Amino acid sequence: MTTRIVLVRHAQSVPPRFGVPDDDRRPLTAVGLAAAEALSERLVAYAPAAVLSSPQTRAVQTVTPAARELGLEVTTWPELREWESGLLPSADWEDLYTRSWARPESVHGTGESLDEVTVRAGKALARMGVEFPDATVLVGSHGTFVSRALIAAGQHADWESCRAMPMPAIYEVTA
Structure with missing residues (x-):
């Protein structure tokens, strides 16, 4: 059984503030919200059985228009969050x-x-494979997480x- 996983890096968000910890509630900008709406038709075409997301607002906001159009809820999984780098x-x-x-x-x-x-990304992909066998899953997340998920799935990704x-x-990717 194969699960198709469509990883979506969030649209343009409000930049983080320098010198303070990043805010999980940091939203998309007006440009980002418009991009999420414009992206919806393309994401709907994948006909996902589920829409998952990082709990961070910018990721949820990016996949919400597609979920709404599909009549699906956005389900947040903590393991889909962005890299907790330890850096301000x-x-x-x-x-x-x-x-x-x-x-x-x-x-x-x-x-x-x-x-x-x-490792976290690989476990999340494996969980999707178990919970959504032979289905397509739409996943809203973040740049570093998506890159590391690609690596976990055996694809190439690097800093560049x-x-x-x-x-x-x-x-x-598939699981």
Whole structure:
């Protein structure tokens, strides 16, 4: 049995504030909300049996228009959340992420390593395979999580591809 998983990176969100922990309730911008609406038709065409999402607002908002059109609820799974890097948003975030991707086993403070995100993503994909056999599942999430889920599914992803990922973006994997 094969489960098709459609990973959706959220649309443009309000940027995080430098120097303070990121806010899970950070929403999409007006441009992001419009992009989520425009993306809906494309996502509906996959005919998903379920719509899952990270509990973070920007991910939920990105898949909600498609879920609404399909008559489905958005179900949040905590394991679909973005990388908890242990880093505060800062002007040098790209430099810090570059170093983290070069050493994916490394951990910043109380955060999780990228290797841990890959394991978490792999377990989430496997759970989808068990809970939604022979179905398509739409998944709203985040750039780093999507990249690490691609790696967990045996596809290529690296810092450059993660960094270049558009907002929103769609990728397919199977479980």
